[in-house]
Amino acid sequence: MLTLVSWGIWAILFRRMGGEISPAQCQALSTLGILPVLVALGLMPDLPGAGHRRTGIALALGSGIISCLGNVACYAALNHAKAATVIPLTALYPAVTILLAVPLLKERVNLLQWIGIGMSLGAIYLFNPREESGAAVGGSASWLLLPLAAIVCWGVAGLMQKAATNHISARLSSIWFLAAFLPVAGLILWREPLPTGISPGTWALAAAIGFTLAVGNFTVLLAFASGGKASIITPLAGLYPLVSIPIAIVGFQERLNWRETSGIVLALAAVVLVSLSSKPEHASPATLTTDIAL
Numbered sequence: 001m002l003t004l005v006s007w008g009i010w011a012i013l014f015r016r017m018g019g020e021i022s023p024a025q026c027q028a029l030s031t032l033g034i035l036p037v038l039v040a041l042g043l044m045p046d047l048p049g050a051g052h053r054r055t056g057i058a059l060a061l062g063s064g065i066i067s068c069l070g071n072v073a074c075y076a077a078l079n080h081a082k083a084a085t086v087i088p089l090t091a092l093y094p095a096v097t098i099l100l101a102v103p104l105l106k107e108r109v110n111l112l113q114w115i116g117i118g119m120s121l122g123a124i125y126l127f128n129p130r131e132e133s134g135a136a137v138g139g140s141a142s143w144l145l146l147p148l149a150a151i152v153c154w155g156v157a158g159l160m161q162k163a164a165t166n167h168i169s170a171r172l173s174s175i176w177f178l179a180a181f182l183p184v185a186g187l188i189l190w191r192e193p194l195p196t197g198i199s200p201g202t203w204a205l206a207a208a209i210g211f212t213l214a215v216g217n218f219t220v221l222l223a224f225a226s227g228g229k230a231s232i233i234t235p236l237a238g239l240y241p242l243v244s245i246p247i248a249i250v251g252f253q254e255r256l257n258w259r260e261t262s263g264i265v266l267a268l269a270a271v272v273l274v275s276l277s278s279k280p281e282h283a284s285p286a287t288l289t290t291d292i293a294l
Contacts, residue, residue, distance in 0.1 A: 003223070004236070008243020012251075013209045020202050023075045024192055027068075028185040029203065033210025034178050037218065041175050056167030057176050063160035064180025070153030072184075077146035090147045095121055096155020097162075097234040105162065107229045116273025119266050120235040126263030156235045157180035162224045170225035172216040216240075239267045 017026055074090050098117060101107045109117070215238075219247040223233050245260055 002219040003216045004240045004243050006212045006219060007237065008247065009239035010209060010212035010216060011240055011244040012247050013205060013212065014158055017202075017205055017209070019205075020198060021194065022192065024072070024188050025194055026206055026209065027075070028073055028188040028192075029206035030210030030213065031181055031185040032203070033207040033212070034181055037211060037214035038175060038178055040173055041178075041218065044171055052167050056164045056173065059160045059164035059167065060173040060176035061180050063157040063164065064170075064177040064224045065184070066153050066160065067157040067177075068181060068184040070150040070157065073146050073149040073153060075151065077143055080143035080146065090150045090154070092121060092124065092235040093151045093154035093241075094124070094158070094238050096152055097158035100155065100159045101162065101229065101234075105229075106157065109232075112273050113232065116270045117232070117235050119273065120239060120270035123263045123267035123270060124235075124238045124241075126259045126266065134139070162233075165221055165225035168223040170218070173221045173225070174214075177217060177221070178214055188276070239270070242267055 014026075021029065070093075077090075094117075098109075102109060151262075161173065161177065164177075220233060220237050241260075242264060245264065249255070
């Protein structure tokens with residue numbers, strides 16, 4: 001729930017970002033908001049992990065890098081197609097995490113939970129309306145490879161985040177995950193220097209975007225570390241529009257259309273279904289098969 005609030009605010013902030021800087025430059029500047037979260041995590045007391053420390057660190061760092069690669073693919077797709085076409089595709093990344101978590105992490109999902117997962121994915125799609133034409137700018141279908149790459153990257157990153165918390169604490173997982181964003185920001189700014197005269201409001205908004213994104217990542221890792229299933233948490237975390245839409249209605253006088261209303265109803269039903277477990281699980285957390293991962 002904390003992740004939903006944090007990412008819900010993040011989505012509103014991102015929507016308010018103007019055209020003063022590019023999406024990639026916004027990603028780089030948002031690292032300013034990640035830094036205080038990293039400092040706070042560094043000062044927090046830690047709990048010992050139950051697995052292999054090096055494996056956990058490698059998984060957390062790798063998930064951050066892969067997540068950044070997904071961002072880059074998404075930004076590249078936005079240069080070839082409209083956001084209303086790209087976003088509904090990239091928002092379906094939890095499907096990849098689910099399909100991987102069941103065989104690799106040996107997670108068990110009952111029928112009602114499968115129905116809830118499907119409903120949550122349907123709600124994510126409804127929260128991101130596409131253009132009526134759905135046509136890509138430029139008329140070429142090759143741009144579809146870019147959002148598909150983002151879906152795969154983000155889905156794999158979600159699985160790796162869960163696997164990392166089976167070895168190290170959520171705090172340490174968050175530190176290494178967020179640390180991966182720093183060199184990526186440097187690479188973006190090296191390839192695409194910032195324009196001169198950026199307004200203070202843009203700097204503050206970009207920092208707030210990074211802060212809310214980082215807090216959401218930390219809380220979702222806490223959920224993973226507390227024993228939550230990747231196949232359940234990831235779809236629920238993708239329902240952050242449940243927070244964004246009321247804020248948009250009250251703060252920006254936006255109206256709900258039939259898709260968003262249907263998405264809210266579907267999402268609430270999904271929350272109930274995915275929380276239903278057939279029986280308590282007392283087994284120790286599963287770990288990602290190291291033979292294929294590292």
